[in-house]
Amino acid sequence: MEDSNSILAVRNLTKIYGKEQNQVVALDHVDLDLAAGEIVMIMGPSGSGKTTLLQLLGGLEPPSEGRIKVTGGEWQNFYLEPEVSHYRRDMIGFVFQFFNLISSLTAEENVALPLILAGQPKKKVAALTEEMLHLVGLSERSKHRPAELSGGQQQRVAIARALIHKPAILLADEPTGNLDSSNSADILELLLSMRDQLGQSMLIVTHDPYVATYGDRVVLFRDGRIVDEYSAEHIVGNDRNERSIYILERLQAISNKPRSHQVLA
Ligand SMILES: Nc1ncnc2c1ncn2[C@@H]1O[C@H](COP(=O)(O)OP(=O)(O)OP(=O)(O)O)[C@@H](O)[C@H]1O
Numbered sequence: 438m439e440d441s442n443s444i445l446a447v448r449n450l451t452k453i454y455g456k457e458q459n460q461v462v463a464l465d466h467v468d469l470d471l472a473a474g475e476i477v478m479i480m481g482p483s484g485s486g487k488t489t490l491l492q493l494l495g496g497l498e499p500p501s502e503g504r505i506k507v508t509g510g511e512w513q514n515f516y517l518e519p520e521v522s523h524y525r526r527d528m529i530g531f532v533f534q535f536f537n538l539i540s541s542l543t544a545e546e547n548v549a550l551p552l553i554l555a556g557q558p559k560k561k562v563a564a565l566t567e568e569m570l571h572l573v574g575l576s577e578r579s580k581h582r583p584a585e586l587s588g589g590q591q592q593r594v595a596i597a598r599a600l601i602h603k604p605a606i607l608l609a610d611e612p613t614g615n616l617d618s619s620n621s622a623d624i625l626e627l628l629l630s631m632r633d634q635l636g637q638s639m640l641i642v643t644h645d646p647y648v649a650t651y652g653d654r655v656v657l658f659r660d661g662r663i664v665d666e667y668s669a670e671h672i673v674g675n676d677r678n679e680r681s682i683y684i685l686e687r688l689q690a691i692s693n694k695p696r697s698h699q700v701l702a
Pocket residue numbers: 454455461462463481482483484485486487488489490
């Protein structure tokens with residue numbers, strides 16, 4: 438059931454790669470909802486369909502079957518241009534493990550890029566860029582190029598770039614996968630503050646149970662299906678290390694289940 442607070446509704450989402458005997462069912466009839474301002478962590482063993490889910494939600498790949506609706510609007514038709522390009526540009530922000538900044542551009546030029554490409558007026562671009570760099574704590578580094586920034590700072594630039602156009606959803610694929618634990622914690626705290634200050638909804642793929650403790654909800658995939666799901670309030674205790682052990686145990690439980698019994702609930 439969708440409610441009025443829904444920012445994303447996914448129904449029956451299926452992705453099959455390849456043909457005939459080479460077919461791989463990467464996503465298998467997935468239903469998923471995201472509420473406004475919610476942070477959902479996507480976990481699961483290697484090959485369980487996590488990246489495929491982000492690619493479909495991001496409009497980078499068409500589904501084989503199923504539907505996606507963002508912010509109560511129309512169901513997306515991913516086979517049509519220019520709709521899919523507009524959807525990507527307006528609705529989605531992407532953050533990647535390896536930052537994917539343009540090395541020849543400064544931090545502020547990287548952040549401004551989505552608005553420049555969208556043809557926004559210069560004054561508006563400058564004001565929003567300054568605001569975003571301030572929000573991610575990098576006002577002092579605005580003229581630096583990526584090579585002159587630490588990994589954590591580069592990811593801050595990438596987050597500012599992903600959010601400057603106020604997307605409905607931020608999609609992040611292992612956003613702390615290339616950072617040490619201290620920088621990871623800083624980036625996760627930054628994402629929480631973006632949620633608190635901007636009401637930003639996020640879907641984050643991670644292998645790391647500690648990272649998953651930052652989610653309001655954890656959704657576990659196996660073989661292209663959602664096989665387990667729980668919200669943060671069900672995880673007892675405030676200590677992140679203890680909570681990550683709980684998440685790891687749930688992850689191990691779904692990884693060890695025989696395939697014929699993969700659907701838990
Ligand atoms: N372009 C493609 N062509 C064919 N098969 C693909 C393609 N992309 C993904 N797959 C297959 O789809 C399945 C799901 O892959 P996906 O990358 O979504 O998994 P994942 O959960 O993100 O894995 P990991 O944790 O290793 O990144 C895998 O079996 C993978 O081999």
